[in-house]
Amino acid sequence: MHPNPAQRFTAELLPRIIERLHRLSHGTLHGEVLPPEIPNEPGRLRVWAPARANAGRFAYPLDITLSWDSWEVDRLFATGGETRFAEYLDALAGKLDAWQEPRQFDINTRTQADPTVLIGGLDFEHLMR
Template identity: 55%
Template structure:
């Protein structure tokens, strides 16, 4: 799996994180290779630079593996086989709650 940080495309858009990967085609659960972009709400990103932001982010990072697991089935993503049901998936408007 590869991770790419995508810079903001405009001042009101926060940077995004893109996850891609291509597992063995015969072992894919879904039709398409992994291509998921995660985008966080811009106000949430700014809140990370306020008081307590570092602790919020640390808690979010600790909870992220279970969040990723919970997102898979409803969004047609299978991280194990690096496949997904749609050509590209955007999970946007994310916050840093855990």
């Protein structure tokens, strides 16, 4: 159906990442697939949520864009890719937690220091357990 790995990633795997984020956040985080900036590149993921009323750690409501390295996306469709992706999904909570301080956003209050945050060039490595 989607011979291009970037198109397959956008159509098949980004929705699974959104589903996991939604589940991890008990429905407070929203995800939106953004089209690739360049043809034949993987789509991006916008993660957003309204800030909690009167509880913001930072000035802006959560609005993060995630983008993945196209070479890493290609590897997901090679041998072992499904296992690698499943492990990535399992590690996503830890990754989100680790990104908060350096990127200055707070999942709990759903706020961030800058109007938008880009976390780009991502891979699918998972944290050690």
